[in-house]
Structure formats: C-alpha cells, structure tokens
Amino acid sequence: MTPEAGGCDAGAVSNEPSHSASRHLALDVADYDAQIRRLVPYYGDLLREGVAVMKALAPPAPRVLDLGGGTGALAEAVLEALPEATVTVLDVDPEMLAVARGRLARFGGRAVFVAGRFTDALPLSDVVVSSLALHHVPDIAQKTAIFRAVNEVLYDDGLFLNLDATMSADPALTALAYDHWLREMGARGVGEAEARGYFAAWAEEDTYLPLADELAALRAAGFPHPECFWRRGPATAYGARKID
Template sequence: MGTDDRIQVIERVFQGEADEWHQLARRYQTRYDEMLGELVSRVRVPSGARILDLGCGSGVLAEIMLERFPDSQVTLLDLSSNMIAAAERRLERFGSRASFVEGRFEDMPEGPFDAVVSTLALHHLGTDEEKRTQYARILGSLTPGGSFWQGEYVLSSSPEDSELNEDAWADWLRTKDFSEEEVLQLRERVGHNDRPAPLVDQLRWLDELGFTRVDCTWRYIKFAVFGGHAPGRPNS
C-alpha cells in the first residue's frame, strides 16, 4: 500500500470514529488519561500563550490545555473533517480561544507557538525521514524556550522487544473485554496503518535537530511521553 493510499485509509477510519473517539482512545490505549496528565504537566507557557495541537482528534488534549492555561489560545490541526467538527463541538465554550485547521501535519499553521503538543498522531507519518522533517518544522515554529511534548506509540530498541510489547498490549485489550476477534482486528489495523519508530531513535533525532532538555518522562508498554525545548530561555 502506497503512502497516499494508507493516509486515505487512515482518514476514512477517523472520519467514522470521530464522535466516539475520546471513548475509544481510552479503550484502545493503555493508561490514556495518565499519559495525558503527564504530557500536560510538562508544558510551561507564558501568559497569553499560543499552543498548537497536531493531530487534535476530537479535542480532548486541547480542552485540557485551554482549561489549564485560561488566557491561552490553542490552534488544532487534524486531517479528518469529522474530527475537526467533533473538536469544534467539544470546545465551543472557549469561543475564539480555539481555532481549527483541517490539513496534514506538513501544513502546519504559521507560528510562533509557545508550545506544540500531540497525542497518538505523528506515528502515522510514513518514514523516519518524514518524522525527522516534521520535528524540524516543529522546532522552527517554537518561540525561544518553547516546548514540544507528545504522547506517542513507539517501538522498542529491538524488533523482539517491540513484538513483546504488541503481545502485552493485546493482553491489556483482553482485560478491557475486547474479544479475540476484536484484538486481531486491532492488531491488523495497527500493522496496516501505523508507522511507529523506536523511542531511542526519536530522542536522538530531537537532540540532533537542536532541541534541548530532551527527555522521555513516562512510558507504559508501547506508549510514551517525550519531547524537548527550543533553545533560549525556558518558559519555566
């Protein structure tokens, strides 16, 4: 399957799941709320901050950001028009503090941003070079000292350990009352649609590109919170 075909499949999937995505994510992904809490705890922004949420889904992370930083503005970007519509409904109470862009990651709105955040999104980029290029875009969009944090699906350092993590994830799904057929379908979906990269490689890319204070602050099975800061005086 070519990259464009795979992206079209991903778009169709998320178009169909938009209205229930915030519930599905909690079933699919281990310790989802714990991951979000850790990510948000790492973000430090000044008063009147501009924040970008890449691959915003139905707006769950953006909602937390808008509540945590009450004078901030959050721009949400997603490929799926249905996800954008779901996010607009979720964030209606925030008025003009939330703005929405339908497009691919490569079509990032113009910064500068005090923080860029993302959850379960950038693993859809097809190659390592595409991920590195996206990280470079993110760094270039940040204010001095601004930060980038994401909660992501990652691989381990070896294929053997990555496969063990996939098995552990399947076991976790069974504890959430997924049937064997559903577990198989989810594993096939991941295999067809997702292109995760090893965590150690991604941390190295961030460092090589010029991010500072690069770190992984949370990990459980195959999901991790990691990121870094743009050079300059940090926001905190």
Template sequence: MTAKHVSNWQSWQSSWDRQQEWYMPDREERFRVMVDTVEALAGRTPRVLDLACGTGSISDRLLRRLPDADVTCVDIDPLLLTIARGHFAGDGRVSFVEADLTDAAWTARLPHTSYDAVVTATALHWLDTEPLDRLYATLAGLLREGGVFLNADHMKDESAPRINAALQALHTDRQTHQRGQGSLDWAGWWGEAARDPHLAEAAAERFALLGDPRKPRTDPPRRDRPTATRWHIETLLRQGFSEARQVWCSTSDALVAALR
C-alpha cells in the first residue's frame, strides 16, 4: 500500500469525524469520558470490543490513551469497515469482524469469548426495543465479571422542555452557519465517499445492504426505538449488569455505563 493510499484512509477517518461533529459538537468530550471510564474500570491493558465501530473513531482514541489495549472492531457496514481497516492497517492490536448484531450467532465470529470492556457510540439507536433488549443480554454474557459496557447515544431527558428547546435552537443556528462554510451533513458525506474510486465497490455493497444515505427516506419512521436514558439503565440492570448509571450527557445525548 502506498503512502498516498494510507493518507487517504486517514483523511476519510478525519472526514467522518468532522461530519459527525456537525451533529454532535461535544463528541470529543463524550469520547474522553468513555475512555476515562474504560481505564478506571478495566485498567490500562484491556481487551475491548468496539461495537458498531464505524470508521474506528472510538478505537483510535482508546489506543492513543491505552496503547497496550487489544481491540476487536465489529460492524456490518462494508464501507465504514473499509475505512477502518485502512486506517489501522498493520496495527496488530486491532482485529475486524463483519457481523449483524441482530443475528443471534454474531458472537461466534469474535476472536475472544470474553472482554474487559464493550464500547459503542451513536449506533444502537438504529435497533428497535426487542433486538436491543436481546443485545444487552448478550453483552452481559460477553463481559467478564467486573467488566464495563459503555453506550453513548441519542437518549433524551424530557424533564426540562424549555431548556432543551433553547439549546436545540442554538445548535440548529450553528449548524446552518457551518453548512454555509462547507460542512458536510450525513447525505453529503456519503455522496463524497461514493465518488472515491477506492470506496466505490464498498459503497455499492453498502447501499445494496443497508440503503442509500444520499437519498431522502420515503418509508415512515419506525416508532419502537427507546429514547429515554432511564430505559437503557433499567434494561441493563434487568439483563444481568450489577450497576448502571449515566456518566455524561448533553441536551440530546447521554453516555451510560454498566458494570457486569
């Protein structure tokens, strides 16, 4: 692989981060708290499962802080996995698994039967209540006793609607300004990725498998997706975790930690 090609993967990893930050300007802060929690509860040499890893944003930050960690990255998206594999090419600390988390047998593809930590961000909100409930039970079985699960995702606190509305309005104004300066949204990023010849094959596979993010959705939104932080905490406790609590939040998102 040429140096130019390596640089291209790193560029796409950074581009994904910038696109996500357009939606979540405090994204780096949530990652910091997430890695803090992994270090506090799993130590400096943890075996980590990066669930729905995308381009590997969490793993990248985790390995900067904890260079002796061992990470398994799991995702179903062939394009994002292509970028992640390119970004971590030659790094023996990282392994990759392509799997559907709604498949009951997905854990059979993992290189290990037990992990010290499981981390995920802005991913599990795609799952409806029933498969997410089952996934939490599966994760309780994958973590060693004393291991930690961390989920940073869209979780709402509806107790202060005026505060929420005011902060959301400010965020929307900032997004509008940033778009005027060239920031890419979700559809725009996928359009750029599909035009890259190194990603064209993976993009076609992704669009056939999971849909084309460049096109507006025409199907009605699915309603059976949990949005409250309390639901996640209570479900994790019911599925075998000994403790669970929110360790970080923004207006629309939260980071929940659960101890096995």
C-alpha cells in the first residue's frame, strides 16, 4: 500500500533542477502525508495509538527500530513523544530513506538510517515498530520468521508493535473491512472506482492477513501474550512484549 498506486518508491524524490533538495524533501513529505491520510483510514489514529502504547510500555530512553520506516512519519511521532528515545529507521528503498533523513534532521543523532531488508540482521532494540510496511511480507511463514528475528533482537521486556491493515479469516468480515475502507476513502473524496483501482494495484504487492493469524504467528515466534491494542475497520495496532 502506498500513496502512489504504482509502488512505494514511486515519486519519492524527483530531480527537477529548479528546486532545492530540502524544498523537495519538504514537499515530498507533505504530499506523502496528505495522500496516506486520504487513502489509509485512521492512519493518524494508528500512529497516535502506537505511540501511546509505546509510551506506556517502553523502558526509559528506548532504542527503537522502525521496520520499513519509509518517509519517517512514525519515527517522527516517536522522537517527538519520547524525548529520550533514539530511532533506527530501516528501509530497503534509499529514496524513502533520503526523505526520512530530511524530515528527521532536526533530531540529530537520535535518528539513525539503515538501508536494509526486514530479513537482514537487525540491531538489538528495546522496541521494534512498523507502520504499513510488514504487509509487504507475502505469507504467514515468512512473517513468522521475521517475528522470530524481532523477538531475538528485543531486550527482555522489550516491545514489538505493528500498525497495519489486517483482515479476517471469515470472508464476510473481510468484505466488511473493505466496505469500511471504501467509506472512509469516499469521505476523503476518493470515488469507489478510484478506490477499487488502488485496492487492485496494492493487491499485487501487499498481503493483509487475518488478525487472528498475525497474533498466532507472534505466539509461534516466541511472544507468549500477543494482543490487539486498537482496531478500527482494517486499521490495526497489535503486538506483544518479550517476556521470558
């Protein structure tokens, strides 16, 4: 899922000579943020809910890893809300990372950038977060492997938090979630045909799994008490603490 239906990196940074790089980055961030709010219901709520859970459960001065951090929206929310936190933004796309770098420059050394994949060796962390990124993992077996790797790099009492779209094992309930998504897009001026076009484009690279499967995968990966913290339509904040 991406504001540009063509792919996560499409249009992230352009090379028009008439604008300064920093102005470009600012425009890209503003465009991206506006678009994602148009297309993804409750995106702002998801970030707020995630940050609230983190504030409640993270240790002091947490080392946070943001998987698929993209343009840095979640990292920015974390860095603002937790003044002692440091955030490593990991993303496979160097153009997204360039935008995140510009957006997070004001936080200095509290924001670190890593070009890499979810499946690469991950840094030890107090909190691992992700927003709208792990739906790029195509099946539950690969997702379970990533959850296991996350569990291994979390310190004891660490927290994993995923903010993403989830569906249901019951097709009727999945249909309801898509109806909800359509309604919310409609309320932001996205007509049904355009919305269905986005769904079709995203379906080529995104997989929204049943929430029950996500929670079961977390349990299989070594998190004893996975939990859904917040859900509205497809928008879901879920995760678990690492407990021995």
